[in-house]
Amino acid sequence: MNHYSIAIDGPAASGKSTAAKxxxxxxxxxxxxxxxxxxAVTLLMLEKGLDTKDREAAKSILDECDIKEDREGRVxxxxxxxxxxxxxxxxxxxxxxxxxxxxxxxxxxxxxxEMAKSENVIMDGRDIGTVVLQDATLKIYQIASSYxxxxxxxxxxxxxxxxxxxxxxxxxxxxxxxxxxxHRENSPLKxxxxxxxxxTSDLTxxxxxxxxxxxxxxxxxxxxxxxxxxxx
Ligand code: CDP
Numbered sequence: 001m002n003h004y005s006i007a008i009d010g011p012a013a014s015g016k017s018t019a020a021k022x023x024x025x026x027x028x029x030x031x032x033x034x035x036x037x038x039x040a041v042t043l044l045m046l047e048k049g050l051d052t053k054d055r056e057a058a059k060s061i062l063d064e065c066d067i068k069e070d071r072e073g074r075v076x077x078x079x080x081x082x083x084x085x086x087x088x089x090x091x092x093x094x095x096x097x098x099x100x101x102x103x104x105x106x107x108x109x110x111x112x113x114e115m116a117k118s119e120n121v122i123m124d125g126r127d128i129g130t131v132v133l134q135d136a137t138l139k140i141y142q143i144a145s146s147y148x149x150x151x152x153x154x155x156x157x158x159x160x161x162x163x164x165x166x167x168x169x170x171x172x173x174x175x176x177x178x179x180x181x182x183h184r185e186n187s188p189l190k191x192x193x194x195x196x197x198x199x200t201s202d203l204t205x206x207x208x209x210x211x212x213x214x215x216x217x218x219x220x221x222x223x224x225x226x227x228x229x230x231x232x
Pocket of ligand 1 (some may be wrong): 011012013014017032035036038039095096097099124125126127128177178208
């Protein structure tokens, strides 16, 4: 049987995961939050008091770093649910360093491909269209102004009780991460040649979800789409 996949890449806090989660429920696709996995590796390094920029230190923990994600997008580090913990500012400010090491990426990319192997999947991150799922059915490269992204993230942080950081502080953090993510040597953040760019600055989440589903429907064609919808 054919499997379909949607890859969503883009800079920090561009709304990828919120949209991807909703789409996964509507289409009954598996959702994989790859950022949460890199965040979990970062958390383990911080818990051990290690320097996230130190490649040898990152390599040294990989064997004792068991990461699992369930169907709800909850992430587990060595059996412990760290879903909310990994969203906290200490992890956010360090994750771009920890995830830049080649060995960290190799381990997680393998895990991500394994998860996508046997069912329809929607995955979001920085290198999904360029590295992890190069043959994805639909590739989206999602952008939004850093201000719009900071406003959204601030609201989300307050709602989820994650942090009280101001819009300005968050904007600085995401701009810094975007810079590091796009300039690193291993799998930098960039638009895949065959990805469709979607600017979500002025879109509501529902509009964004609709836009992506419409693009997917066009891509697979009416016959596949109708079969898919019938089996939901
Ligand atoms: O939700 P937000 O955009 O703030 O971040 P995220 O998607 O949870 O990703 C956190 C960080 O992990 C990013 O800033 C990247 O440094 C890294 N990441 C990556 O390198 N590759 C991925 N496929 C996903 C995330």
